[in-house]
Amino acid sequence: MASAVRPGLCLGIETSCDETAAAVVADGRRVMSNVVASQAALHERYGGVVPELAARHHLEAVLPVVAEALREGGVQWGDLDLVAVTRGPGLPAALLVGVAAAKALAFARGLPLVGVNHLAGHVFAHRLEATDAGGRTVAARAQEDRSGEGDGAGDGHIHIHILRDSGGDGLPRPAVCLVVSGSHTDICLLPAGGGLRLLGSTVDDAAGEAFDKVARLLGLGYPGGARLERVAAAGDPRAVAFPRSLGALSGARGSAAGEGTGAYAFSFSGLKTSVAQHVARGRAPDGAGVLSAKGISDIAASFQAAVVDVLVDKTMRAAVACGVEVVLLCGGVAANAALRTALGAACAERGWALAAPPLAYCTDNAAMIAAAGWVAHAAGQTDGWDLDADPSLPLAL
Ligand code: KG4
Ligand code: ZN
Numbered sequence: 001m002a003s004a005v006r007p008g009l010c011l012g013i014e015t016s017c018d019e020t021a022a023a024v025v026a027d028g029r030r031v032m033s034n035v036v037a038s039q040a041a042l043h044e045r046y047g048g049v050v051p052e053l054a055a056r057h058h059l060e061a062v063l064p065v066v067a068e069a070l071r072e073g074g075v076q077w078g079d080l081d082l083v084a085v086t087r088g089p090g091l092p093a094a095l096l097v098g099v100a101a102a103k104a105l106a107f108a109r110g111l112p113l114v115g116v117n118h119l120a121g122h123v124f125a126h127r128l129e130a131t132d133a134g135g136r137t138v139a140a141r142a143q144e145d146r147s148g149e150g151d152g153a154g155d156g157h158i159h160i161h162i163l164r165d166s167g168g169d170g171l172p173r174p175a176v177c178l179v180v181s182g183s184h185t186d187i188c189l190l191p192a193g194g195g196l197r198l199l200g201s202t203v204d205d206a207a208g209e210a211f212d213k214v215a216r217l218l219g220l221g222y223p224g225g226a227r228l229e230r231v232a233a234a235g236d237p238r239a240v241a242f243p244r245s246l247g248a249l250s251g252a253r254g255s256a257a258g259e260g261t262g263a264y265a266f267s268f269s270g271l272k273t274s275v276a277q278h279v280a281r282g283r284a285p286d287g288a289g290v291l292s293a294k295g296i297s298d299i300a301a302s303f304q305a306a307v308v309d310v311l312v313d314k315t316m317r318a319a320v321a322c323g324v325e326v327v328l329l330c331g332g333v334a335a336n337a338a339l340r341t342a343l344g345a346a347c348a349e350r351g352w353a354l355a356a357p358p359l360a361y362c363t364d365n366a367a368m369i370a371a372a373g374w375v376a377h378a379a380g381q382t383d384g385w386d387l388d389a390d391p392s393l394p395l396a397l
Contacts, residue, residue, distance in 0.1 A: 029128060084374065119186065123177055236298050242274050326352065
C-alpha cells in the first residue's frame with residue numbers, strides 16, 4: 001500500500017508592526033499552529049506604536065513565540081521544510097528582527113528561506129483552512145451557514161460560495177480584493193491566469209489609520225479600530241453626515257489605465273478632519289463641554305458608516321469594471337463587522353460571492369505569511385542569506 005504523502009511544513013514569522021507572530025502551516029493551507037504575541041498593552045500608554053519599543057519587544061519575544069508555534073503544532077525542527085518571514089512593508093527596526101531571526105533559524109537548521117510581502121500575506125490569508133472549536137474546517141462552517149444551518153451573518157464568518165482557483169496558487173480567481181490594514185488601503189485585481197494588478201490605493205491615511213486616529217480623538221485609546229467598533233455598536237450611524245470621498249482622485253498612484261484615473265484611490269484625511277472639527281465643536285464652551293457617551297457612540301457609528309460606504313462603493317465599482325463576480329476582503333480592518341456585513345450585502349444583492357478570512361487571519365498573523373511563502377517557494381523563490389527588510393514594499397505577488 002502506498003504511504004500517504006507527507007505534507008510540506010512551513011514556519012512563518014511576522015514582526016512588521018506590533019505583533020510578534022509565528023505559525024506552522026501544512027501545504028500552505030492547513031494551520032497547525034498560530035501564535036500571536038500582541039504588544040498592544042505595551043504601546044497603549046503612548047496612544048500608538050513606538051517603533052523602538054516594538055523592535056525591542058520583538059527581540060525578546062520572537063524565539064519563545066517560534067518555540068510555542070512548534071510546540072502547539074506538535075512539530076519538531078526536523079519536520080519543517082521551509083522558513084517564511086515578512087520582509088516588508090512595515091517598521092524598519094521591527095522587520096529587521098524577524099528577518100534576522102528567520103535567517104539564523106533557517107541557516108542553523110539547513111532550511112530554505114523565503115521573504116514575504118506582508119500585504120501579499122494578507123491576500124494569501126484566503127488560502128488558509130482552520131478548524132474551529134468544533135473541529136470543523138472554517139470552509140465547511142461557511143458552507144453550513146450558507147445552507148441555513150449555521151448562525152449566519154454577524155458571527156464573523158463570511159459566506160464562501162464556489163471559489164475557483166485558476167491561478168494555481170489557491171486564491172479564488174478572477175476576483176477583486178480589498179486589502180485594508182493599518183498602513184494600507186489597496187484595491188487589486190487577481191486576474192484569472194495569476195498575478196495581481198493594483199487598481200488603487202489611499203492617497204493619504206489608510207482606513208485602519210483613520211480608525212486609530214478617530215478612536216484617539218474620541219478618547220478610546222489604542223488599539224483604536226476594534227474599540228471604536230465596539231463603541232459604534234451603541235450609536236446611530238446617521239447621527240452625523242460625515243463626508244464620503246467617493247469620486248475619482250486625480251494624480252493618484254496605482255490606478256489602472258482605462259478604468260478612470262484615481263477611480264479606486266482612497267482619501268480618508270478629509271473625513272478625519274471633519275470628525276476632529278465635530279468633536280471640537282462638541283467640546284466648545286457653548287456646547288456640552290464634554291461629549292456624552294451617546295455623543296461619542298454616534299460619532300463613532302457615523303464615522304464608521306462613512307468609511308464603510310467608501311470602501312464598499314469603490315470595491316463594488318472596481319469589480320463591475322473588471323467584470324468579476326468574486327470579492328475578497330482582508331487586512332486588519334476586515335475584522336470590522338460593519339464592513340463585512342455591508343460588503344456581504346452588496347455582493348449578495350448581485351448574487352456575487354464575498355470571501356473574507358476568519359477574524360484571526362485578518363489581523364496580523366504569521367499563518368498568512370507561511371501560506372504566501374509556501375506558494376512563492378513552490379513557484380521557485382528561495383532567498384539568500386543576504387535577504388533584507390524593505391519597509392516600503394508595495395503590494396505585489
Ligand atoms: O493588518 P493589521 O493587523 O496590521 C497592519 O498591517 O497594519 O491592521 C491593523 C489595523 C489597525 O489600524 C486597527 O485599528 C485595524 O486594523 N482594526 C480594525 C478592527 N480591528 C483591527 N479597524 C476597524 N474595526 C476593527 N474591528
Ligand atoms: Zn497587516
